[in-house]
Amino acid sequence: MSSHSKTPAASKDSPRRRLSRQARWRQLVDVSWKLICDEGTDALTLGRLAEEAGVTKPVVYDHFGTRNGLLAALYQDFDARQTAIMDAAIAASKPSLKDKARVIASTYVECVLTQGREMPGVLAALNGSPELVAVKRQYQQAFIEKCQKMLAPFCGYQEISLASLWAMLGAADSLSHAAVAGEITAGQALDELLEIILAMVKRNK
Structure with a gap:
């Protein structure tokens, strides 16, 4: 499972444009697994995922809707x-x-x-x-x-x-x-x- 470093706020928009929706979904899921591995399931929230993945919260909400939606994914x-x-x-x-x-x-x-x-x-x-x-x-x-x-x-x-x-x-x-x-x-x-x-x-x- 690959690790993902945080993206500086000033450069967040560019990586989002480069990734297709499928590739972004894959990135968010990989970051979620790493967060769970490092800190446990309780630490996994949509806001925390956005922070760790270097994207804005709306991007995460657009993919999963709710925390339950993320866990289902x-x-x-x-x-x-x-x-x-x-x-x-x-x-x-x-x-x-x-x-x-x-x-x-x-x-x-x-x-x-x-x-x-x-x-x-x-x-x-x-x-x-x-x-x-x-x-x-x-x-x-x-x-x-x-x-x-x-x-x-x-x-x-x-x-x-x-x-x-x-x-x-x-x-x-x-x-x-x-x-x-x-x-x-x-x-x-x-x-x-x-x-x-x-x-x-x-x-x-």
């Missing part, structure tokens, strides 16, 4: 990176149940670990707002659908139940965050999640 950014990593690993994996299950386990755990202590604060904020809970649920459902499709060839005629998939996701969250907190190792989280996935598929054969 951070969750979407994390999910997009997680999805890209998982898709690449799926494409490179062997066509066996253990390999596919290991892709799910390893990419989930590793993506959460990559964000370190950044994600727990964002997720806590997401859980505190009905608007943001809906955003989180949307991405959870997409992840579950991806896993269901990926594991379907190994389940015979019986589809993996949604209850089982939600239980798997709950385990993935708990194990990943326990690894972030240092309560277990990343390897232990991965191995346990792998066994949970394999057992889930076995029950549905």
Whole structure:
């Protein structure tokens, strides 16, 4: 994650003109992640983000609207990176149940670990707002659908139940965050999640 230095007030207008809307959004999201990493989620406000990014407050408000909008954008950014990593690993994996299950386990755990202590604060904020809970649920459902499709060839005629998939996701969250907190190792989280996935598929054969 790149760091961004503050831009002197006299030169703020020029960088804003040079960046496209997409590039500015990317810059603001990167600065937000760095601010959370350095000072925690509570320090992230739209005003503080504008100061750290070297832009005016209206620029930040135009992109995110509210703090909840900014947190939702951070969750979407994390999910997009997680999805890209998982898709690449799926494409490179062997066509066996253990390999596919290991892709799910390893990419989930590793993506959460990559964000370190950044994600727990964002997720806590997401859980505190009905608007943001809906955003989180949307991405959870997409992840579950991806896993269901990926594991379907190994389940015979019986589809993996949604209850089982939600239980798997709950385990993935708990194990990943326990690894972030240092309560277990990343390897232990991965191995346990792998066994949970394999057992889930076995029950549905």
